[in-house]
Amino acid sequence: xxxxxxxxxxxxxxxxxxxxxxxxxxxxxxxxxxxxxxxxxxxxxxxxxxxxxxxxxxxxxxxxxxxxxxxxxxxxxxxxxxxxxxxxxxxxxxxxxxxxxxxxxxxxxxxxxxxxxxxxxxxxxxxxxxxxxxxxxxxxxxxxxxxxxxxxxxxxxxxxxxxxxxxxxxxxxxxxxxxxxxxxxxxxxxxxxxxxxxxxxxxxxxxxxxxxxxxxxxxxxxxxxxxxxxxxxxxxxxxxxxxxxxxxxxxxxxxxxxxxxxxxxxxxxxxxxxxxxxxxxxxxxxxxxxxxxxxxxxxxxxxxxxxxxxxxxxxxxxxxxxxxxxxxxxxxxxxxxxxxxxxxxxxxxxxxxxxxxxxxxxxxxxxxxxxxxxxxxxxxxxxxxxxxxxxxxxxxxxxxxxxxxxxxxxxxxxxxxxxxxxxxxxxxxxxxxxxxxxxxx
Numbered sequence: 001x002x003x004x005x006x007x008x009x010x011x012x013x014x015x016x017x018x019x020x021x022x023x024x025x026x027x028x029x030x031x032x033x034x035x036x037x038x039x040x041x042x043x044x045x046x047x048x049x050x051x052x053x054x055x056x057x058x059x060x061x062x063x064x065x066x067x068x069x070x071x072x073x074x075x076x077x078x079x080x081x082x083x084x085x086x087x088x089x090x091x092x093x094x095x096x097x098x099x100x101x102x103x104x105x106x107x108x109x110x111x112x113x114x115x116x117x118x119x120x121x122x123x124x125x126x127x128x129x130x131x132x133x134x135x136x137x138x139x140x141x142x143x144x145x146x147x148x149x150x151x152x153x154x155x156x157x158x159x160x161x162x163x164x165x166x167x168x169x170x171x172x173x174x175x176x177x178x179x180x181x182x183x184x185x186x187x188x189x190x191x192x193x194x195x196x197x198x199x200x201x202x203x204x205x206x207x208x209x210x211x212x213x214x215x216x217x218x219x220x221x222x223x224x225x226x227x228x229x230x231x232x233x234x235x236x237x238x239x240x241x242x243x244x245x246x247x248x249x250x251x252x253x254x255x256x257x258x259x260x261x262x263x264x265x266x267x268x269x270x271x272x273x274x275x276x277x278x279x280x281x282x283x284x285x286x287x288x289x290x291x292x293x294x295x296x297x298x299x300x301x302x303x304x305x306x307x308x309x310x311x312x313x314x315x316x317x318x319x320x321x322x323x324x325x326x327x328x329x330x331x332x333x334x335x336x337x338x339x340x341x342x343x344x345x346x347x348x349x350x351x352x353x354x355x356x357x358x359x360x361x362x363x364x365x366x367x368x369x370x371x372x373x374x375x376x377x378x379x380x381x382x383x384x385x386x387x388x389x390x391x392x393x394x395x396x397x398x399x400x401x402x403x404x405x406x407x408x409x410x411x412x413x414x415x416x417x418x419x420x421x422x423x424x425x426x427x428x429x430x431x432x433x434x435x436x437x438x439x440x441x
Contacts, residue, residue: 026426027094028424033422034057034247036053036419038116039115042407043405046209049083051080051081051082051108051127053108053109054081060077061077063243076107076182077105079097080097098146099129099158103435107291110240111241114127116186127143128184132243136166138176142181144159145218145284151287161196161198162181162200169204173202185241187245192219193439195217195244196215197213199211199213199240200214204238210234212231225237236293240297243299254272260289263293264289265282267300267386268285269302279354285313286315290315307329308383310360311326318338320340322343324341325383341377342389348367350402350404351364354408356414356431358407361376362378363416365403374401374404376390392429398419400420400421402418403418409428412431413427414428
């Protein structure tokens with residue numbers, strides 16, 4: 001059974017000045033708004049597309065939709081906003097709301113909305129949303145896909161890609177939600193298919209902490225989605241956002257964390273060779289297990305180059321605890337022991353990664369003094385020959401830097417977006433002179 005996309009809805013633009021520069025740093029979120037967790041994608045024409053969560057202003061925060069009096073402690077009332085640059089990052093369009101109902105989005109910095117662009121220029125956005133189940137009449141959190149075929153001027157009505165079940169799992173989900181289908185990942189494969197995956201709590205038990213992974217794929221550019229299918233059964237950390245990448249041969253890579261009987265929460269890279277229908281190969285990263293009570297809320301970020309597969313993750317099993325880089329030379333079947341990307345930092349977390357021609361670029365947020373800043377390193381495309389740790393710092397930056405996202409722009413530059421205090425900023429960084437490929441991770 002396929003779901004049809006509804007009529008296109010105009011996005012709601014803010015009539016506010018939105019560009020502020022500090023050196024080459026550009027603010028894309030609206031002044032005075034509480035903005036967080038950006039994600040960036042660059043299309044084949046070098047247009048820069050950014051989405052993020054918006055909580056409104058301190059004077060007027062975003063309001064949760066009224067669902068017949070329902071509320072829950074896992075409430076996350078937000079909007080998804082979008083901005084686009086058609087001139088290489090010098091100027092961005094005014095922030096425009098993607099979701100059509102205020103407060104509809106369910107999301108935190110660790111469950112950010114996703115954006116990618118296909119070869120036809122269609123912009124795809126994937127985000128978690130608040131609903132009330134039509135079957136149980138109880139609050140749920142679900143996964144929505146929307147798309148824009150006109151450069152982000154209008155987005156489609158949302159399509160829920162997950163099915164609704166007719167039972168109440170609130171004793172396991174907690175916080176007043178009866179079901180959760182969230183912490184999702186989305187990407188466009190080389191063949192144009194749109195892949196969505198999410199962590200699913202429908203079968204969680206009150207005495208257990210493990211969730212499932214479900215997926216749904218569109219093979220017609222987001223016009224319709226196939227019926228959801230189960231990917232992993234009952235052994236996935238329920239609050240660590242999924243990530244997805246696509247190899248040149250069409251294989252799908254999925255990053256997650258698996259929970260073992262010993263309460264290890266180790267990063268896993270899974271590989272599908274049948275278009276995302278099944279993931280027969282699942283490889284654990286590293287020889288050391290991270291044992292932790294509760295969800296660490298940390299993704300497993302993926303990238304590739306030929307048969308090389310790279311992963312950047314936070315892992316406290318290694319010394320020092322922080323962002324670790326793993327490398328596979330056999331398409332993800334095995335991974336070498338990691339290297340610490342920022343061993344001098346007191347804190348290093350929230351990695352993002354992309355390949356730019358013959359270079360690999362990895363960024364994260366780190367604390368080395370009183371403030372947290374965005375750090376990054378550059379390697380060759382084999383994942384070796386690393387540069388020294390570098391940072392983005394400017395005298396006018398206020399607040400902590402956090403949750404970066406990166407995408408290649410052209411032959412030698414990347415676009416880096418991040419949360420700076422309550423703002424979303426963008427900066428272009430020179431990486432090298434090799435050719436770049438399109439993509440967002």
